[in-house]
Amino acid sequence: xxxxxxxxxxxxxxxxxxxxxxxxxxEKNKTMVDGEVVYNFDTISVFWIEGTALTVxxxxxxxx
Numbered sequence: 001x002x003x004x005x006x007x008x009x010x011x012x013x014x015x016x017x018x019x020x021x022x023x024x025x026x027e028k029n030k031t032m033v034d035g036e037v038v039y040n041f042d043t044i045s046v047f048w049i050e051g052t053a054l055t056v057x058x059x060x061x062x063x064x
Contacts, residue, residue: 021047 022044029040 018051 025044025047026039026041029043031038031040
């Protein structure tokens with residue numbers, strides 16, 4: 001039962017870290033065009049795709 005608690009805590013910590021990194025990358029790539037804020041999601045999209053690929057790769061490595 002305590003293993004589930006550790007996994008839950010780590011999941012929340014990782015989600016919080018991902019939120020911080022995502023918001024930093026989104027804020028870093030915004031520009032002002034004609035007085036309006038325009039967001040460029042290219043960098044954050046690459047981050048999300050690489051994170052997904054890394055997750056799949058790790059799952060394949062530990063698969064029995």
